Amino acid sequence: MQESIVSSFSVFNQELRGHVRNIETGNNASNILTDYASSPASDFLNGKEQNVRELELHAFDNFIKSRIQYLTTLTYLGADWISEKSEPPQIQIIDAAKSLLRSIYNWFSSEEGRVLFTPDIIMGPIPSGGISFEIKTNQATIYLSLLNDGSYTLEVSQDGFYYEWDNTDNNYLDGIIKLLSFYGIRRDHSGWGNFI
Amino acid sequence: MALGEIIPDGEILFKYVKPEAFPPGQTEVNAAIFQDGELSCDWKRYRFNPFTSKHISKGRSLVIAITVCDEIRNPRNPRNFGLLEPGWHQEIIHDPTTAENDPDFGPNEAHSLIKGKKKAAIIEAIKRNSRLISHPNPN
Numbered sequence: 001m002q003e004s005i006v007s008s009f010s011v012f013n014q015e016l017r018g019h020v021r022n023i024e025t026g027n028n029a030s031n032i033l034t035d036y037a038s039s040p041a042s043d044f045l046n047g048k049e050q051n052v053r054e055l056e057l058h059a060f061d062n063f064i065k066s067r068i069q070y071l072t073t074l075t076y077l078g079a080d081w082i083s084e085k086s087e088p089p090q091i092q093i094i095d096a097a098k099s100l101l102r103s104i105y106n107w108f109s110s111e112e113g114r115v116l117f118t119p120d121i122i123m124g125p126i127p128s129g130g131i132s133f134e135i136k137t138n139q140a141t142i143y144l145s146l147l148n149d150g151s152y153t154l155e156v157s158q159d160g161f162y163y164e165w166d167n168t169d170n171n172y173l174d175g176i177i178k179l180l181s182f183y184g185i186r187r188d189h190s191g192w193g194n195f196i
Numbered sequence: 197m198a199l200g201e202i203i204p205d206g207e208i209l210f211k212y213v214k215p216e217a218f219p220p221g222q223t224e225v226n227a228a229i230f231q232d233g234e235l236s237c238d239w240k241r242y243r244f245n246p247f248t249s250k251h252i253s254k255g256r257s258l259v260i261a262i263t264v265c266d267e268i269r270n271p272r273n274p275r276n277f278g279l280l281e282p283g284w285h286q287e288i289i290h291d292p293t294t295a296e297n298d299p300d301f302g303p304n305e306a307h308s309l310i311k312g313k314k315k316a317a318i319i320e321a322i323k324r325n326s327r328l329i330s331h332p333n334p335n
């Protein structure tokens with residue numbers, strides 16, 4: 001199943017690249033729309049939205065796995081990893097970060113999360129000790145910092161405004177899911193331009 | 197060279213990071229890197245080639261270039277009608293170090309600081325004016 005999705009995506013990519021080349025060279029430019037309408041890429045986008053979802057989820061799964069591998073390597077980062085006094089993230093925080101990524105993936109593959117596009121995630125260590133995440137949904141950016149002392153901060157930025165999440169309940173995953181539900185981009189309210 | 201000299205807009209500051217701190221393929225800087233109240237940098241005026249820094253030989257071989265600008269120095273608060281927020285002001289100064297005050301690293305004529313409380317809006321302003329000039333995972 002996944003192989004066929006990846007294969008479809010390859011066809012789509014190849015076709016798109018072919019058209020771009022045509023536009024650049026001027027060859028067959030007038031036939032582009034005709035070619036496209038009868039192409040596998042067109043079938044892929046017009047009639048198989050489920051496949052697009054599966055493809056995106058498959059890519060997100062691979063992304064999450066690569067980030068979990070990266071988190072494991074942070075165990076060996078050591079102190080002074082940046083040009084100022086800096087601490088490595090503690091093992092417990094690395095484990096918490098892995099668990100968070102798995103939970104985010106699980107939520108996006110659930111019935112509730114599947115209606116949303118998956119977010120971009122920028123991450124890395126914090127100089128004072130910990131791991132930070134920037135989770136981007138096109139509508140907002142959610143900032144989560146898991147700190148070595150076991151505390152966390154959660155903020156949201158939208159159109160230049162910043163909002164702090166109440167972090168007294170010690171349940172940042174619940175906060176993340178609520179924020180993703182609120183700020184996530186729904187598939188059924190989006191054209192395919194949003195996907196591309 | 198003047199201790200405490202204010203670094204003007206348009207100047208470039210360098211930070212150095214171990215490539216291992218970046219996830220494979222991530223070309224965007226993680227904003228949390230900039231959250232130190234005294235962000236330590238090298239001023240390009242005194243270190244034209246950042247790859248001559250001792251940080252490079254110590255494995256911090258990924259260079260982030262920050263362009264000094266008013267957006268970083270005097271952040272504005274959208275919740276306050278976009279007016280200047282005095283508590284957010286960043287002092288961007290030349291702070292050369294000597295062998296005496298940094299025995300581990302030795303003298304560094306280029307050393308500079310971005311001083312001030314780093315609220316999320318300020319960290320984002322620094323990030324918007326930063327770029328990687330070498331990448332940890334070029335392949």
